[in-house]
Structures are given as C-alpha cells and as structure tokens.
Amino acid sequence: MATPEQLQLHAPLSGVLMPLDLVPDPVFSSRVIGDGLCIDPTSTTLCAPLAGVVSNVQASGHAISITDENGVQVLMHIGLDTVNLAGRGFTQLVEEGQQVDVGQSLIEFDADFVALNARSLLTLMLVVSGEPFTWLSSETGTVDSGQPLLGLNPLGQVADEQVAEEAEALFSRPLTLPNPNGLHARPAAVFAQAAKGFAASIHLHKRQESANAKSLVAVMALQTVQGDIVQVSAVGPDAHAAISTLAELLTAGCGEAAAVTPELTPVMVQASSSKVLRGVCASPGSAFGHVLQITEQALEVNEWGEGAHVEREHLSRALAEAVSALQQLRDTAKGDAQAEIFKAHQELLEDPGLLDLADVLIDEGKSAGFAWRASTEATASLFTCQGNALLAERAADLADVSQRVIKLLLGVQNCELEMPEGAILIAEQLTPSQTAGLDTTKVLGFATVGGGATSHVAILARAFGLPAICGLPVQVLALVNGTQVLLDADKGELQLDPDLAAIEQLHARRQLQQQRQQHELAQASLAACTRDGHQVEVTANIASLAQAEQAMALGGEGVGLLRSEFLYLDRHHAPSHDEQASTYSAIARALGPARNLVVRTLDVGGDKPLAYVPMDAETNPFLGLRGIRLCLERPQLLRDQFKAILSSAALTRLHIMLPMVTQLSELRIARQMLEEEALALGLTELPKLGIMIEVPAAALMADLFAPEVDFFSIGTNDLTQYTLAMDRDHPRLASQADSFHPAVLRLIASTVKAAHAHGKWVGVCGALASETLATPLLLGLGVDELSVSVPLIPAVKAAVRSLELVECQAIARQVLGLESAGQVRDALRRYHDAKVDTSLVLEN
Numbered sequence: 001m002a003t004p005e006q007l008q009l010h011a012p013l014s015g016v017l018m019p020l021d022l023v024p025d026p027v028f029s030s031r032v033i034g035d036g037l038c039i040d041p042t043s044t045t046l047c048a049p050l051a052g053v054v055s056n057v058q059a060s061g062h063a064i065s066i067t068d069e070n071g072v073q074v075l076m077h078i079g080l081d082t083v084n085l086a087g088r089g090f091t092q093l094v095e096e097g098q099q100v101d102v103g104q105s106l107i108e109f110d111a112d113f114v115a116l117n118a119r120s121l122l123t124l125m126l127v128v129s130g131e132p133f134t135w136l137s138s139e140t141g142t143v144d145s146g147q148p149l150l151g152l153n154p155l156g157q158v159a160d161e162q163v164a165e166e167a168e169a170l171f172s173r174p175l176t177l178p179n180p181n182g183l184h185a186r187p188a189a190v191f192a193q194a195a196k197g198f199a200a201s202i203h204l205h206k207r208q209e210s211a212n213a214k215s216l217v218a219v220m221a222l223q224t225v226q227g228d229i230v231q232v233s234a235v236g237p238d239a240h241a242a243i244s245t246l247a248e249l250l251t252a253g254c255g256e257a258a259a260v261t262p263e264l265t266p267v268m269v270q271a272s273s274s275k276v277l278r279g280v281c282a283s284p285g286s287a288f289g290h291v292l293q294i295t296e297q298a299l300e301v302n303e304w305g306e307g308a309h310v311e312r313e314h315l316s317r318a319l320a321e322a323v324s325a326l327q328q329l330r331d332t333a334k335g336d337a338q339a340e341i342f343k344a345h346q347e348l349l350e351d352p353g354l355l356d357l358a359d360v361l362i363d364e365g366k367s368a369g370f371a372w373r374a375s376t377e378a379t380a381s382l383f384t385c386q387g388n389a390l391l392a393e394r395a396a397d398l399a400d401v402s403q404r405v406i407k408l409l410l411g412v413q414n415c416e417l418e419m420p421e422g423a424i425l426i427a428e429q430l431t432p433s434q435t436a437g438l439d440t441t442k443v444l445g446f447a448t449v450g451g452g453a454t455s456h457v458a459i460l461a462r463a464f465g466l467p468a469i470c471g472l473p474v475q476v477l478a479l480v481n482g483t484q485v486l487l488d489a490d491k492g493e494l495q496l497d498p499d500l501a502a503i504e505q506l507h508a509r510r511q512l513q514q515q516r517q518q519h520e521l522a523q524a525s526l527a528a529c530t531r532d533g534h535q536v537e538v539t540a541n542i543a544s545l546a547q548a549e550q551a552m553a554l555g556g557e558g559v560g561l562l563r564s565e566f567l568y569l570d571r572h573h574a575p576s577h578d579e580q581a582s583t584y585s586a587i588a589r590a591l592g593p594a595r596n597l598v599v600r601t602l603d604v605g606g607d608k609p610l611a612y613v614p615m616d617a618e619t620n621p622f623l624g625l626r627g628i629r630l631c632l633e634r635p636q637l638l639r640d641q642f643k644a645i646l647s648s649a650a651l652t653r654l655h656i657m658l659p660m661v662t663q664l665s666e667l668r669i670a671r672q673m674l675e676e677e678a679l680a681l682g683l684t685e686l687p688k689l690g691i692m693i694e695v696p697a698a699a700l701m702a703d704l705f706a707p708e709v710d711f712f713s714i715g716t717n718d719l720t721q722y723t724l725a726m727d728r729d730h731p732r733l734a735s736q737a738d739s740f741h742p743a744v745l746r747l748i749a750s751t752v753k754a755a756h757a758h759g760k761w762v763g764v765c766g767a768l769a770s771e772t773l774a775t776p777l778l779l780g781l782g783v784d785e786l787s788v789s790v791p792l793i794p795a796v797k798a799a800v801r802s803l804e805l806v807e808c809q810a811i812a813r814q815v816l817g818l819e820s821a822g823q824v825r826d827a828l829r830r831y832h833d834a835k836v837d838t839s840l841v842l843e844n
Helices: 111-117 185-195 216-221 239-251 308-331 336-349 352-363 368-384 389-410 432-436 456-464 474-478 500-522 545-553 577-591 628-633 635-646 664-680 696-700 702-708 716-724 742-757 772-780 790-801 805-815 821-843
Strands: 007-010 015-018 035-041 045-047 052-057 063-067 073-080 090-092 105-109 120-127 133-135 141-143 148-152 201-206 209-212 229-235 276-278 280-283 286-294 423-427 443-448 468-470 484-488 493-496 537-542 558-563 596-600 653-658 688-693 711-714 761-764 785-789
Touching: 035 148, 052 216, 063 216, 073 105, 111 120, 185 216, 185 239, 185 474, 209 216, 229 239, 280 443, 280 456, 286 443, 286 500, 308 336, 308 352, 308 368, 308 389, 336 389, 336 432, 352 368, 368 389, 389 432, 423 474, 432 456, 443 484, 456 468, 484 500, 500 790, 537 545, 537 596, 537 790, 545 558, 545 577, 545 790, 558 577, 558 785, 577 596, 577 635, 628 635, 628 664, 635 653, 635 664, 653 664, 653 711, 664 688, 664 702, 688 696, 696 702, 696 716, 696 742, 702 711, 702 742, 711 742, 716 742, 742 761, 742 805, 742 821, 772 790, 772 805, 772 821, 785 790, 805 821
Parallel strands: 286 423, 423 443, 443 468, 537 558, 537 785, 558 596, 596 653, 653 688, 688 711, 711 761, 761 785
Antiparallel strands: 007 148, 015 035, 015 141, 035 120, 045 105, 052 063, 063 073, 073 120, 090 105, 133 148, 201 209, 201 229, 276 493, 280 468, 286 484, 484 493
16 A cells, blocks of 8 residues: 555556566666556557656657656656657647646547557656655556556656756757657657766757757757757766767767668677676677677558558568578578578468468558568557566567568668678667678677577677677667677677776677687596596587587587487477487487487476467466476376487487476486386386476475486576576576575585485586586586586586596685675675686696
8 A cells, every 4th residue: 555645656557467578668667768667558548557647758759758747757658659650540639737636538549550660569657856765555466447557656756956056058059950750758768868877957958949968858849850950068076078078969869760770780889887787697708899780671661552462472482582591501500490481480470370460451441561560560469568578589580580581572772881891780679681691700799788698699609609698778779889898798788998907808808718728628528527536427418410410529428418309399380209219319320339329308388378379378387387287287298208219219318307396306217217118118227217306395405306317407597596586587587686696505415415426417408508618617516417508518528627626625624604696606606706817837
C-alpha cells in the first residue's frame, strides 16, 4: 500500500506488464530516459496515470508528458518507432498546458494499424524526473487501466540551474537537425544524457524558444522537426567543451540514422564525456583500434501490392534467392559455428508460420515486402516479449532474415564498406549477415549495445578470435568515427582515448600472448601434469564431428561434453536413429578406444524448445520443464537417444551424462531405462553413467548421489545462475553472475569432497574450466578433469604444467573464505602475477 505522502501512479491502459529490461530498444531498456514500466496493451485509450499539467504532446501523437505540482514528470510512449507513423493511428484528446485528472483519457490509438505499421505496440510509462518508486502491485501479470502500480515520494520542484548574472553565455553555430522526426524520445534522450555530463548550464534554442538541455521533457517540448535550425548555449566552466560535444551530437542525429543511407553508414557523433564504458564480455581478448560505427540500411516498402498472384510470385522468388545466398555463405563459412548460423537462417525462410502470415496479408492486398516485414516483425516481437534471452536472440536473427529478403524484393544491393585498418566496430546490434564477409585482418573487435554472450554475433566473434563486448550503454553510439579506443573484453570495458601507457601495455601484452600461444600450441600434445607430478585430464566441449577432430589435433585428451542437442535443434522433426547413431559413432572413432567420450543426453526444453515436441509456454523457462525433466516426461525420446548412443559403445570409453538432475529418483529411472536398452541390444557391459551438477540441490546432496553414479561433471554456468538467482544472459546482471563467487566455489568444493569419498571422479565442463585464471583454483579444489572450449585446450594444458598442486591447494583454501567474486579474481591475479615475476627472475 502507498503511504499517505506517496504519489500513486496508475496504469495508463490495460494489458500485460513486462520488465523494462526486456524492451527491445536500448534507450528504454537501459533507462536513459528514465525508470518505469512497460505494458503490452489490450485496451486502446491511454489515460492519465497522475493528476497534473500536460507538459508536452508530441506532434506525432504517440507520446505525452504530464508534470504534477511537485515537479514529478511522467512520460508515456505508445509503441516503438511509432514516431515514424507521423500521427496516423493516433487521436489526441488533450492539449499542452491542460490540467488533467487521474484516469482522464489522453490519446486514443488504432491498435491494429499501429501493430502492422510500427515495430511494436509495447507502451512505456517512465518517471523522467528521476524519483525512485516502489511497486504497489506485482511487477508482472495483467493490469487494468487505472490500477495503482507505482508509489513514489516527490523530491520537490527542481529549479533550472541559476547562472551568475555576470557570466556570459556561449553559443554554438546554427545547426540543422538531420533527424527525420526531429528530437523525439530516443534522440532527445541521447542529447539530454550527454548534456548531463557537463557542469555548465546548457540550453537548446529553436527560434525564440529555448529548453533546458538536461531535461528530456523540455527538449521534446520544443517540437522540433527535420530541417529545424537550432543552437546550443552554455554558461559555466566547461561551456566550450559542452558546446563542441553537443553541437557535433546534434549534427550527427544523436545516434539516429538521418535518412535512408547506405548500409553500414558511418555515424559522426561526439564521444561521451565518460572515459570508460562498461558492458559484458561476449568474446575474450583485447585490442587497440579506431571506432567505426555500423548502421543498418533503412528500407521503405509500399504497403499495397499489384495483386495477390504477382506479390506471391515476388516473395517466392526473393525467398529462393535468399536461400541460395545463405547456402553460398554456408559453403564458404570459416567454421561450423558460422555455417550453423546460416543454416538456421535458411530454416527461418522456410518457416510455415512466417509464410502463412505473409500469405494472409498478401491476400488482403498488401505488397510482398510489407507482408514479409509485418510477418517477421510480429514474430520477433512475440519472441522478445517472452522474457527469454535465447528467444530474444532468435528475434535478432529474424530481423536479419527480414532485411535480406526485403533487399531482394526492392533490388537493393549490399553496399561494401571501405574497412580501414585497425577498426573496432560499434553498433546497436550487429547481424550475422553484416559480419559474414568482414575482413578480419582489418577488424580488431566488436562492441554493441544489444546482443548477448550467447548471441550469434558473439559466437562468430569467438570463431574469428576477435574480442567483443555487448550490453554497452547507448552512449557508445555517440562516438566519432576514428576515435581511438581500447577494447578490453576480458574486463567488459571500452576505454575512450586511452593514454599512451595503456596502449603500450596492451601491445606488450599482445606480443607476449602471441608468443605464449605459439609455445602452447607447440607443446599441446604433452600431458597436463603439474610441476610436482599431479596429472589432470583436459578434454573438450564439442557439438560436432569437426570439433572433435579439431580437439584431438590440439591435444585434447577426450571429450568431456558432447552437446547432443545439436542433432535436435533448428529442425522440424526428430533425428532418425540412423542419423544419431552414425554421428555418435563417427565422433567415437575420431577419439579412439583409449579416450573418454562423455555424451550429455538431450538438454532442451524451456529455454531451448523443440518444434516437434509440444510444450506449454512457461513463465520461468530456466526453472521449468528442461533437461532430464523433459526427457522423463517424454520417455521414448530418451530411450531412442540411449539406443543411438549405445551403438558407439565398442568404439571408445563411452560415458553418458544426465543434465539438470535434482532428485535421486530421476537418476534411478534413467539408469533403469539405460539398462533395459543395453539389454535389448545384447550389451554385456554398460557405459559409465554420471550426472551434471548444475543445480544447488544436486551439489548439496552430492554425498547421496555419489554412491549411485560413476562420475560428476559440474556445469558452472547454470550452477552460478541458480546459486546467485541471476540470469546469466541478463544485460544488467551478467557481469555479476560470476562463477568465481565464493558461494559457487564452496558448492564445487563440497561436490568434489563427496565424490572422492566414494572413489568417483569430478570434471568441470562449464565456462569456468576454460578460464586459465581459474585453473589453479579448480586444481586446488580437487577437480580431476577440465572440459574446455576447443581452441583453449593448449592454453589450459600449459597452465596446468606451470603449477604446483600444493600451491593450488593453498590458494583454494584462501579464496573460499573471501566475500565476493571480485576479491577471488584479485587474489588469483596476484598469485598469477607473482608466478610470472618468479619465472622471469629464474629465466634471467
């Protein structure tokens, strides 16, 4: 309940609440404009959430602001990119300056028209004046118009900055706004955010009107349009810098494409005043280079077509050409990861749901381009609203596929960007199509606002061996092309205008790293044995035969994780027994009879749905029907897989691993099924059966599981997110969902202790095993096997060979008593640096 002194904000319309973090627009999701909420509407009238004065109504009718007597400013924004509708579909019911009451109707909108012609109907209610708020109801679920949602304490009217009378204002030159729709919410937010970085009092002027440049609402209230002449004025100690920065920002469109421009058009925008922008590591490494802004080409399609038969022919031809082009990209791909991405894109082009919706729209008279765009955008919007990182990435793939087909329909050629040497690519979100043909001798790294550590572009960056950061603040789009930056993906940082010492340190580090990699590769076939004689098995995480062969060539001592779901995903029917059996057998032959092959049974469901296995939608897919739970509900699916895996039993040291196990009964049922299938095949010896430790319940009960399994393998990615209650792909929490957290390490330690008490071995197949910083820690905790990303096998083996077990045990005991992941990382870095210094002394 709200307290008497609290101001209540009511739902401006009916619909479904959605976390702001999931809004597919970084200006809103990163809270550049302000914090608040998002509603997917089921009603069509926007109502006042509070009493106050209408301080601004956008000329396009899609956004309105209300300011109450205490200075609380609330912005409501109907839909995404609805400014482009130029008022069509909206009916304004109030005027600027009008006093309104709670619940009073403000704007009516045609939901069908907006849904078909804009990116999304998602509606935002944001507290742009900055007051903190508390929720008066559940943060998710359905709401009714007028329902109290937020309670906040007004901070009181904030006066504009007072400037000493003797100070004289400095003015910029007159500037012409390039933005197609003027300074609407998105560019206005970028401009106001940049202005807040200066101490000076700053104003934006349009003819005789002016606005506080640090107030989003005030900037929007100027009602600017493309071509308006504006000036920036500033008074204060950093006035010159403020005018220079903000003038360039306005000239460039505040990070927004000014018009229909060639694909990958450079954006000339001044950098933020901050020296370091932070995001999340998508691909490790570091690079020093120059900013190159990448934007997607804006394409206009006619709404109405030339007749259903003609438009259907146009779409069919464009789809066929797109499939052919993607096949060429698959054939010339630089690795399996890239080839699989373009295979998935081909399958999207054949998706019956997309084709059926486009067909319906063509029958209604729409053009092929309009119908295809509406179909893909509607599906992408559905994906982004599911609260699921993997589906959100699928939406990005849909956008890429949509653009490819529309270009073919319009006859638009891809523009080749002249790529300078040493480029660091900056973008809101890079697509696989944009990155497919990049000259990796010139591109040094990626940095994006959108995307995630598991996105297809992150996968490609790792395949190319390029450092990449995602989840950066939107201000990164305001960097001038050519700006020198230091991309430190390991720290998730983009350093702006780094000093000479940092650059020299990076170059020295890269040279040492290259020398070290050459040395590690030369010795990759040597055993992973510590200096005091303790041997650890270093195996590979794989998802194909090609990766198995590469792992063996790089010194892999087996496969610690075969992700069997690669056979099941991105297809419309289950793989046949013969297809599965031949794949498992081929991988087993690549390893030979002396190496371990650990096959994880199907790990899908929830966040990784199968098109051919009906499953109910889940509110929390990571906590839902996935892994062993799904397989036990569909026992034939698991039996068929066991039968196929067992076909390779005579070819290698076969191990089978069950994912997401939390109860002993799950293990026992699966073991019984395995024994029955083995008996039916006439096998006299069963493969080893183990479980993944990726749920705290399994780790805490490891002493009860250990007598009934042959081995444990710890999946640190899931174990971390479940232990810390943090989605590992959440753009704002990913950096905190750190497997070095002492709570996670304690669960690993207790698992190892329980396993060893019963004579069972323990592996780690999560991302922590691939970090050489963690190698001494994992050895010290008693881990027997490290299953790592294929390219990192030589590095991890070399790290093991540089260590002494007794020292590893000491550092492990030390870090288990620390408070945070940051403290653990610092302690391990000090240990690593001390070892490096010691080795240098010994060499000299």
